[in-house]
Amino acid sequence: MVSATNRPNVFILSDSSETNPYKKRNKKSRWTICLIVIFTFAAGLMMGHESSGTSPYVDNMLKKVNGYGESINSNNEVVTFEKEESVDFTSEEYMKNRYENFNSLFKTWFEGNSTNKLVENADEKGPIIDFAVVGYASSTNSVVSNLASIAAMPVGDTCTPPSQTVFYAYKLWPEKWGEEKLLKGTSCGATMGSGNASPLKNWSVLLPRTKLIIGIAHPVNWFKSLWDQVSRTAQIDKMTANKDPYGLTNLCVGNNCRNSCQAAQLFCVHRARFHVGLAKMGKTPLSDSERELLAAMDEDGGSNIVSDEIQNDIFLYDETELTSDYAWEELADFLGVGEIPHKIDHLIRIQKRADINNVVTLDFCEEKYNNLRAMLMSYSYELGEWLEKYFLPVANDVSRPDVRMAHPKEFENVIKSYKSDPCGTLVRDKHGNFVLK
Numbered sequence: 180m181v182s183a184t185n186r187p188n189v190f191i192l193s194d195s196s197e198t199n200p201y202k203k204r205n206k207k208s209r210w211t212i213c214l215i216v217i218f219t220f221a222a223g224l225m226m227g228h229e230s231s232g233t234s235p236y237v238d239n240m241l242k243k244v245n246g247y248g249e250s251i252n253s254n255n256e257v258v259t260f261e262k263e264e265s266v267d268f269t270s271e272e273y274m275k276n277r278y279e280n281f282n283s284l285f286k287t288w289f290e291g292n293s294t295n296k297l298v299e300n301a302d303e304k305g306p307i308i309d310f311a312v313v314g315y316a317s318s319t320n321s322v323v324s325n326l327a328s329i330a331a332m333p334v335g336d337t338c339t340p341p342s343q344t345v346f347y348a349y350k351l352w353p354e355k356w357g358e359e360k361l362l363k364g365t366s367c368g369a370t371m372g373s374g375n376a377s378p379l380k381n382w383s384v385l386l387p388r389t390k391l392i393i394g395i396a397h398p399v400n401w402f403k404s405l406w407d408q409v410s411r412t413a414q415i416d417k418m419t420a421n422k423d424p425y426g427l428t429n430l431c432v433g434n435n436c437r438n439s440c441q442a443a444q445l446f447c448v449h450r451a452r453f454h455v456g457l458a459k460m461g462k463t464p465l466s467d468s469e470r471e472l473l474a475a476m477d478e479d480g481g482s483n484i485v486s487d488e489i490q491n492d493i494f495l496y497d498e499t500e501l502t503s504d505y506a507w508e509e510l511a512d513f514l515g516v517g518e519i520p521h522k523i524d525h526l527i528r529i530q531k532r533a534d535i536n537n538v539v540t541l542d543f544c545e546e547k548y549n550n551l552r553a554m555l556m557s558y559s560y561e562l563g564e565w566l567e568k569y570f571l572p573v574a575n576d577v578s579r580p581d582v583r584m585a586h587p588k589e590f591e592n593v594i595k596s597y598k599s600d601p602c603g604t605l606v607r608d609k610h611g612n613f614v615l616k
Contacts, residue, residue: 268305269515274361281349297342302388307345309362310514313370315453316394316498317404323366325521330364331356338367341385371456380487387490396498398451398559399601405446407540418444432478451558454565461486462582463569472565492581497593500585509585544602553613556600563597
């Protein structure tokens with residue numbers, strides 16, 4: 180917001196020519212001044228009738244892009260300044276007119292006269308896409324289903340480039356999912372990646388004011404949850420032979436990979452390196468000591484991590500927090516809304532549905548999966564250490580509003596569990612390996 184104290188085109192008028200830049204030092208007759216005022220008023224009315232039919236909020240936004248004016252300073256010099264209009268980008272009126280006047284605004288958002296390509300920093304004058312759910316948690320659909328109550332968006336991943344997402348959010352989704360929902364949101368769990376081709380950087384360049392929501396979980400529980408979900412589909416046969424989870428343990432590096440997994444794999448053990456993807460955002464210093472916790476033994480971890488310098492504000496949560504009201508209250512505050520209607524029993528219903536379908540899940544606590552779990556626990560321990568030592572201090576820093584958590588103290592308690600085997604049979608030895616007790 181712009182106040183009168185930092186707007187060069189707002190002045191407090193007085194009778195003194197020393198403090199009033201509009202008061203000429205040479206005297207004019209009162210009749211001349213009156214004629215000038217009348218002429219200016221009439222011209223303003225004429226211009227008003229020729230103005231566009233968009234709302235004052237949209238007009239203000241366009242003025243911030245295109246508007247310039249002139250003033251006369253105390254030395255009788257003509258000064259050109261950019262007009263700054265105060266717009267509350269979180270107000271219902273602004274968001275409503277942002278949607279209704281899309282055809283007027285897209286010319287300032289996109290290159291040329293099409294919606295094919297956003298300009299860099301397209302949302303500099305105000306958010307275009309309000310939020311994007313980009314995290315890792317297997318419970319992403321639970322988050323999106325609740326957010327869909329305040330934003331016109333599909334419940335499920337829509338992994339499209341930012342330009343296409345903007346078009347969908349304004350021209351397609353409102354008619355299908357509610358024109359009365361004024362927020363614009365999207366979801367794609369694959370946006371957060373640990374590889375070199377993370378789509379997140381593109382969002383930061385084009386839409387840096389989109390707020391990012393990132394979910395994580397204990398890597399062992401995360402792996403089991405995704406395994407159970409995918410094993411109910413034919414996709415599991417494309418990912419690993421004989422439905423063997425050990426087929427998901429090979430790290431993939433290069434162009435033919437999918438988030439450090441083989442191209443055909445929706446997930447693998449190495450996808451659980453949430454700390455690598457989070458560190459690539461550039462929200463932490465990436466010091467030498469920090470890099471030692473970032474999968475330093477992996478070919479694309481540790482010293483090989485390059486910051487994407489993500490500008491967007493982020494909100495990080497652990498999926499177990501979704502069963503607490505405080506998480507939803509803080510997320511609502513992060514998004515600038517009064518509340519997010521939420522159903523914390525959603526995960527329970529998913530489990531019941533699995534029982535009804537007689538789905539037999541794997542028990543990863545069995546002895547034959549100890550080695551698999553040991554690999555996951557190595558990453559899980561690194562994740563917990565990195566979050567505690569490097570990420571939490573940033574979230575607790577009042578000068579860093581770009582990094583948010585629902586409740587840092589509660590989150591700290593949650594991530595301590597990342598350092599322990601949920602099955603209780605593996606412990607970390609002095610060499611950093613997880614072995615049987």
